[in-house]
Amino acid sequence: MGKSLLRLMVLLRTGMGLPKRLLGRLNTALERRLPEQRLFLRSDTETRFIRLKPTTQAVALAGTSIVLAWSIVATAILLMDSIGSGGAREQARREQAMYENRLDSLSRERDQRAEEATAAQERFALALEQVSDMQSRLLASEERRKELETGIGVIQTTLRRTMTERDSARAQSAELTAQLTGTGTELAKGGTSAEDVSETLDFLTAALGRTAGERDEMAKTAFDAVAAADEIAYEKKLLEERHDEIFTQLEEAVTVSMAPLDKMFTSAGLDPDDLLAQVKRGYSGQGGPLGPLMPPVMNGDDPDSGRAAKILEGLDRMNLYRLAVEKAPFAMPVKSSFRYSSGFGRRWGRMHEGIDMAGASGTPIYSTGDGTVVYAGWQNGYGNLIRIKHDFGLETRYGHLSKIRVSVGQKVSRGDRIGDMGNTGRSTGPHLHYEVRTNGSAVNPMTFIKAANNVF
Structure with missing residues (x-):
């Protein structure tokens, strides 16, 4: 116009x-x-x-x-x-404050879970010691019971033999008495035969007395043996109840220890069963010279053996989880003070495939899991870049570094220092660009970091 x-x-x-x-x-x-x-x-x-x-x-x-x-x-x-940009900055500050508060809360929860895991491990170790002691006492009581049963059998056999001999002596005494009564006249005429019969009767009476004393002693011994067997049976019952209580504590400890690990891997988008199967295939070596064939320790028909086998399976699963945790990138790449300056997702119309952690130049950068360095050098956009290949199809990337401290082909463990934070490549200030990729596709690294907060 x-x-x-x-x-x-x-x-x-x-x-x-x-x-x-x-x-x-x-x-x-x-x-x-x-x-x-x-x-x-x-x-x-x-x-x-x-x-x-x-x-x-x-x-x-x-x-x-x-x-x-x-x-x-x-x-x-x-x-x-100007008004719009001021409002956006204020909103960004509020979101950042909320994000940092959430991180503090997650950190406290992680510390609490770590304390619970430590307490569970201590309880588990104590329970194992108690189980070992109870098993030793149970074996000793079984041996003692078998010895007592053998002694009772011997005593009963001796008692039956003594009673048989007593009955035979009584029959002979009765027969001799009858003969003595029937031949009284003959005995009066022949004094020598009467004396022989009297001596025989005295001998038989003494033998019967000794036999009766031995019988009473054997009866007392048998009674004492029965009482001892009852006492051993009672102690065995108490041991079985204590044994069951220890098994229950062990089962609860394994369950409590396994739940956070299952949740951690599930939250990170990993299938726990498939992951543990891969770890088991990598740690399945056996060997050594063949020794004598040993009998199996556990009887499959015994319920306690089944419970013990399940506990051992749980312990083996926990050990496999421990190995998997070392290999998967669940640790933090930066342990010093830093600030989350950018998250995962679309940014300015383009996809930001990682998270940015801003800090001082030269801040140590650590490997978040066991793996092999597959790239260490300059790459457009990333600047100085390190790529580490982990098991289970996982890969981590560390960009904008000021210094690279590893080389291609080098094996690294979780917590090893691999470089220093810098401002190389397409960057506006010192920070670490951290990526996690699954089978080549970028995923949000915060998924692994938050999942680890449930355990570590």
Whole structure:
């Protein structure tokens, strides 16, 4: 609109493109609104004036109005942009504060879970010691019980033999008594035979007395053996109850220790069963010279053997989890003070495939898991870059480093220092660009970091 008005003023000034009659009417109308003005310029020698016609004044006013309107619009745009950017910065600060508070909360939860895991391990070690002691005592009691059962058997056999001999002696005594009664006359005539019979009876009576004493002693011994067997049975029952209590504590300890590990790998998007199967294949070596064939320690028909086998399976699973944790990138790459300056996701219309951790230049950078260095050098955009290949199809990347401390092919462990934080490549300041890739696809590293907070 401003350009059209300016063109009209120029046409009015030049008188081109309009009939003289129309031009005269416009001049008359402008003279009523903007009468002709004269601008006097006085010097030491003369005085001059400049005549400002109505069309000239109209052109000047139109130009001034256009400039003023453009200034107002530009000022309004700048003011609105400043207000909008200020609001965005305030929102970013609030989100950052919330994010840092959440990280603090996760850190506290991680410390608490670490304390719980340590306590569970201590309880587990104590329970193992108790199980070992109980098993030793149980074996000793079994041996003692077998010895007592053998002794009772011997005592019972001896007692039966003694009772048989006693009954035989009684029968012989009765027979001799009958013979003595029937032959009283003969005995009166022959004194020598009566004396023999009397001596025989005395001998039999003494033998019966000794036999009765031995019987009573054997009966007492058998009674004591039965009481001892009952006591051993009671102690065995108490040991079995204690044994069951220890098994229950062990099962609870294994369950409590396994739950955070299962949750950690599941939260990171990894299948625990498949992951443990891979670890088991990598740690399945056996060997050594063959020794004598030993009998199996556990009986499959015994319920306690089944419970013990399940506990051992749980312990083996925990050990495999420990190996998997060392190999997967669950640790933090930066242990010094830093700030999360950018997250995973779309940024400025492009995909940001990692997270940025801003800190001081030269801050140590650590490997987040066991693996092999497959790249260590310069790469466009990343600057100085380190790529580490881990098991289970995982790979981590560390970009914008000021110094690389590893070489291609080198084996690294979790917690090894691999480089220093820097500002190389496409970067606006010292920070670490950290990526986690699964089978070549970038995933959010915070998934692994948050999952590890449940355990470490």
